[in-house]
Amino acid sequence: MAQAVEEWYKQMPIITRSYLTAAIITTIGCSLEIISPYKLYLNPKLVVKQYQVWRLVTNFLYFRKMDLDFLFHMFFLARYCKLLEENSFRGRTADFFYMLLFGATVLTGIVLVGGMIPYVSESFAKIIFLSNSLTFMMVYVWSKQNPFIHMSFLGLFTFTAAYLPWVLLGFSVLVGASAWGDLLGMIAGHAYYFLENVYPRMTGRRPLKTPAVIKALFADEPVVVARPANVRFAAPPVDE
Numbered sequence: 079m080a081q082a083v084e085e086w087y088k089q090m091p092i093i094t095r096s097y098l099t100a101a102i103i104t105t106i107g108c109s110l111e112i113i114s115p116y117k118l119y120l121n122p123k124l125v126v127k128q129y130q131v132w133r134l135v136t137n138f139l140y141f142r143k144m145d146l147d148f149l150f151h152m153f154f155l156a157r158y159c160k161l162l163e164e165n166s167f168r169g170r171t172a173d174f175f176y177m178l179l180f181g182a183t184v185l186t187g188i189v190l191v192g193g194m195i196p197y198v199s200e201s202f203a204k205i206i207f208l209s210n211s212l213t214f215m216m217v218y219v220w221s222k223q224n225p226f227i228h229m230s231f232l233g234l235f236t237f238t239a240a241y242l243p244w245v246l247l248g249f250s251v252l253v254g255a256s257a258w259g260d261l262l263g264m265i266a267g268h269a270y271y272f273l274e275n276v277y278p279r280m281t282g283r284r285p286l287k288t289p290a291v292i293k294a295l296f297a298d299e300p301v302v303v304a305r306p307a308n309v310r311f312a313a314p315p316v317d318e
Contacts, residue, residue: 090156091163093174098155101209104139105148115140119206122190138182141209154246155213158220166223171296176288177270181215182208184266205258214263215270218243222271243267 087095107113118136125133141148167174185208192202225240237245247260270286278284 090160091171093171093178094156094159094163097159097178098152100139101141101155102152104136105141105144108140109144115207120186120189120208121206122193134182134186137207138209138212140207142207151210151213154217158217159213162216162220162223166220172293173288175296176286176292177219177274178212178216179292180270180286181212181266184269185211185215185262188262188265201258205262208259208262210259211263211266214243214246214260215267217246218264218267219271222267222275 090098104113104118108115108118118133118140120133120137121130124130141151162177163171163174167177189202189205189208193199195202221239221242225238227239228236229239229242230236231245231249243260243264247257247264250260251257274284274286
């Protein structure tokens with residue numbers, strides 16, 4: 079069993095493995111009171127005035143208490159982050175990292191701007207961890223890129239992947255969890271999908287082209303389709 083888990087972990091692509099590891103270590107560390115969540119949450123004042131810039135990253139790593147909701151999000155992270163990196167972004171690690179960076183930036187921007195809008199500022203002020211939202215963004219992007227895959231929810235009913243975010247959003251409401259985080263993830267995911275997949279087809283321009291400085295961080299290898307060895311093809315027929 080332990081060997082199977084180890085093999086499963088080693089076979090994960092680099093971004094998925096790194097994010098999953100950091101999230102589990104951070105959440106367990108907070109549960110054991112080794113790390114204080116008060117040192118991790120998103121606080122714009124502390125970021126600007128006291129230069130605690132790490133909060134811009136650590137708020138995406140803590141998934142609150144270790145309960146059923148935590149297990150669900152770890153499953154979503156391990157599954158859909160891996161599917162995106164291995165399939166849609168295969169051989170394009172830099173582009174996948176840029177997608178996560180874009181999503182994190184959009185989510186942070188929404189919370190900061192929302193905190194300055196009257197009547198809704200209090201609701202946005204309560205959003206101090208965006209880990210669930212970033213995970214949900216990946217689920218949304220995957221569902222938009224694979225809309226016709228048939229899925230089943232807990233064996234109760236089947237649906238196509240295009241409706242997966244809405245099914246999970248409904249489940250969050252049913253179990254009493256806040257739907258704000260999931261909604262923000264859907265907004266960030268739709269922004270990425272539109273700018274990366276829809277807008278270029280409309281205008282011929284790609285606004286989310288990965289910067290060269292990010293590409294330099296990852297040694298992406300081209301995807302090569304293997305050709306079976308020792309395969310002989312029949313000669314074309316000769317006209318008589």
